[in-house]
Every structure is written in structure tokens, then in C-alpha cells.
Amino acid sequence: MATLILVRHGRSTANTEGVLAGRMPGVRLDERGAAQAAALPARLAGVPLAAAVSSPLQRCRETLRPLLDARPGLALHTEERISECDYGDWSGRKLAELSDEPLMEVVQQHPSAAAFPGGESMRAMQARAVDAVREWNARVTAEHGDDAVYVMCSHGDIIKSLVADALGMHLDLFQRISVDPCSLTAIRYTRLRPFLLRLGDTGDFASLAPRDKEQGAAHGKGAGRDGGAAEVGGGAGAP
Template sequence: MTVILVRHGRSTANTSGVLAGRTEGIGLDAHGVSQAGALPGRLTEVLEDLTAVVRSPLQRCAETVAPLITQLGQRAGGAAPEVVDERVVEVDYGDWSNRPLRDLASEPLWKTVQQHPAAAVFPGGEGLAEVSRRATTAVRALDKLYGGDDGGRPWLLCSHGDVLKAILADALGMHLDAFQRIVVDPASISVVHYGTARPQVLTVNNVGALTLPRRPAQAATVGGSTGTACVSSSAGTVEATIGE
């Protein structure tokens, strides 16, 4: 079954360089609103097949999927359910929440977050290892609910940068300490197919239109696949940015 992972559009916290965390009232900025409006068009090939839109309860995720939910309501099969799931909410950054990233970069914990994120526990908040456990457990449970039993029913999950990176690291078989190598930009699309043998990562950090193979092969192709998925990723930065 295939899950389309969407990071929320650019938020006002992204623009101001603040680690919003779970702070209330953080919505999309003007560019983020534009990104949200473009999302249905980028998903044209899968709109008729989407079985559910699952999202974090935070405002920026609700605003990101709102145009998609409207578009789905107009399709022949009716709207896919919009499901709010606390298990895919943003990291609880505790005392780091709502602080400028430039100030956090001088904290001793910053180096741990960059180099050994599996050991990072935010003061007054949660650890990234805990985030990985709750997010990966949730995505597998949700996939059983919404993925269908034929392997061809996509569903969508809208969440946050570090949460999605943890899900992707797990799907790639990477240790969490390596998850800072993954780039997940605002409004980007990544796709994981949870097959019977193993997860297959079909695209990461796609910032264009999405094209999916109808039925990903259950067994890996010797020598490589023939190339049916659209893959697009950005170069990212030398040092990973946490959170928003």
C-alpha cells in the first residue's frame, strides 16, 4: 500500500526562523498558501484513487490540505475522509519551542541533534527516538486501514519535517542517526510503498507533479527498475535544519 507523505507548506515560523514546535496559531505564510493551492494539481494522477487524507492536528497542516479536501469533495467518488491523528503531530521540542534557530544553534544539544539525533532529547519535551517510534508505528497502522488489500490504494499523510524524515529513514532501513541526510522541504512530496517484503521508497522531496507506478513490484528488480516513478530532490544545506 502506498502512502504519499506531504510536508506542510511554508509557515510563518519558517519565514521568521523560529522553531515553532507545537506552538498554537502558526499558519502558512503567503507562499505556503500558494503551495497549498497548488497541491491538488500536483496530485492529479492520484486524486481519483486517494482513500484518506491524514494530517497532524496543527494549523499549518490543516491549511495545507484544505484545498485538497475541497478538490476531493468534487470528484465522482466523493471526498476522502480527513483524519486528524495526534501520533503524527510535530515533535514536542519542549523548552526549545518558539525560539529562534540562530540561538538554538549555540546550545550544546544542537550538535547532538545534528550528529546523533537518536540520542537527542529536548528539554521539557520528547526525544527524536520517541518521535520515530510513534510516527513509524502510526504510519503502518494507518496503512492497514487506508491502503487497501490490493496494494494499489494510495492515501496521504500531511505532517512535519522531522516526523516525515523519521518515517523515511525507517523505510530506507537507515539508523535514526543518519536521518539528517534526508531533505524534506515545505510542501514537498515523498512516497513509500509498504509491500509484503519490505518498504519501497518511490520518491523523496518531490517539488513537482507526482507520477506513481500503479503496482510497485514486490521483489526488487535485479540491475535496477525500468524507471516509472518521478523522483525529484533538492540539494539541501550542509547542516540540517530541525523542525519547521
């Protein structure tokens, strides 16, 4: 069965502003995100790609644009089911403010029970994304064979939930997974089980350097590895 390369979109204006963008329109790549996207064709130069699939949101389409320009024969397919989690009333709010909401503790510790006010539950988010990947795996395999590789550009929480599914992890453990902007995660699907081949690969270890306190505070109390809480929405990556 096909091998899937999951690409998290490049760093966005919302990432750098510490805002939970969700499905807000007009969220684009910032300067660094555009540079990350521009480097994508070289990173995938040795990989024949059978298809490219994207979340409908602008930041994902912008991330794949350089790759599509470098490969004129590679068509882009839009897939609504891998769009960002619908954070509902939380969309557009500062992560630093949201960290004090009682629901944030549930999102961190018991995400399978978390449902965003005016939005969707994290269980529903994972279910739709997993269904989409299963269908695309079957479609790409049927059209291009078992050795086919395809790329899918999506969002931090979506990719983390897909990795959890591939590893047989309960959704309540998915906050232990981290994927930086424009990172590559590869999963090879077979008849009996998936194999995780790469996780959050950027080729850059700068994100392991200590984060200053002001930056951490801007993205929420205890955000990221420094405080033990996961960065909802995926975070901005290395400073």
C-alpha cells in the same frame, strides 16, 4: 499493501521567521505556503486517493484544505502521532540562537541520543510516527485493497524519520535527508520491504540555488547544505 504519499506542510510563518515552532498554536501558512497548498490538487490530480490523514496542527490542516475542497468525497482524519516533534523548552525560540546550544550538536550528530528539555526524545518521535504509519497502512489496505494510495500531511522531522525507517537507516543518519515545504515523498509498502518512490519532490529546483549568507545565519549557524548542518524542523525551503 498501501502506498503512502507524505506531504510536508507548506511554508509557515515560523519557517520564514527562523523560529522552531514545534507544537505552538497559531502557526499558519504564510503567503507562499498558501500558494503551495493551492497547487497541491493539480499535482495529485492523476492519483486516486483512498484517505487523507493530517497532523492536528494548523499548518498541516491548512495545507490539505485545497485538496479536500477539490475532492468532496475525501474525508480528513486527524492523527496525533504524526504531530510535530515536541521540542519542549526549545519551542518558539530562534534557530539562530539554538545553534549555540550544546544539545544542538547532539541533535545533528547523534539524534538517537537527543531529548529536548521539557519535550520528547527524537527516538520517541520516530517510534510514534512509525507506529501510526504501520497502523494506517493496515487500515487503508484492509478497506481499499493493496493498490490503494493515501496521503498524510506532517512535518519535516517526522517525514525524515519515516523515510529513514523505510530505508532501514539508523535514526543517527536521518539528518542527511531533506524535505522542503509542501514537498511530496512517496513510499510503497509491501509484505517484505518498503520502496521509496519519491523523496522531497516539489517540481521546483530553486532550492538548489546558492543561499545568501544573511538568510543562512537567520536560520542557524551552518544551516542547510551550505554549512553541512541539518535544518531542525525542516527549514523554509527555497528563498
